Amino acid sequence: NGFGKASGKIILIGEHAAVYYEPAVVIPFTETQINTQILPCDKLEIDCEYFTGLLSDVPEKLLNLQALVAEFLDKHNRKEERFKIKIESSIPSERGIGSSAAVAVSMVRALADYFDMELSSDEQLYFANFSEKIAHGNPSGMDVATIASSKPLLFIKGLEPEYFPMNLTDTYLLVADTGQKGQTKQVVSDVAQLIQDQPEKMNHIKELGKLSLQAKTAIIENDKHTLGKIFNLAQEHLQELTVSNARLDKVCQLAYENGALGAKL
Secondary structure, eight states: OEEEEEEEEEEEEOTTGGGGTOOEEEEEEEEEEEEEEEEEOSSOEEEOSSOEEEGGGOOGGGHHHHHHHHHHHHHTTOTTOOEEEEEEEOSOTTSSSOHHHHHHHHHHHHHHHHTTOOOOHHHHHHHHHHHHHHHHSSOOSHHHHHHTOSSOEEEOTTSOOEEOOOOOOSOOOOOOOOSOOOOHHHHHHHHHHHHHHOGGGHHHHHHHHHHHHHHHHHHHTTOHHHHHHHHHHHHHHHHHTTOOOHHHHHHHHHHHHTTOSOOOO
């Protein structure tokens, strides 16, 4: 048998700004996990939340996993191998927590374990990003870089991620789920249209980038009060970009009323 696991990720600050080459701070979200098992089988099968059956028969939303397995077997000259993939997840999908990237990373780790291979981190990133490109078209690489790590990182599109220590102590990050699914592609497209129609809105993108750099410093210096203020400012900019909604605003309000140092979507 082979086993692999990966956690989700959270963009702490800088979402949407990252699309425009501004900095974002991203952290691994270890409270959520994907566990993948590879079991001996006489056919290539998959068993997950969305589909159970032959890997060749998966629905469109799982074609990236089908391609990932084919690429892995091809690169390692094991095209004739047959096995069953079993995926269990505690990461809610379509919430921006990196579900698809986590599945890819955990699957690559499970395949390597099943075939008793030592994969370098670069090899893991290659296969996971291969899967993400099929799933999302033109991903930034942010999700895979964070999920494959154990540290926070400063991410700027096109540059190598800058990892830094998580120095916050006596501090809790509460993650609340509104229950609403989000379509990242659509929202990114909507923001692009907004900026095209109202170019001055780009100022909010620039400010989010500046806040990301300040947030990195606050985390390194264990300054939770400043980080809370940065969260609040970021939420105001995200509202101006029409990314927030009434339910998200309400959750932030409830957080403020119950002693949070800061809150943002």
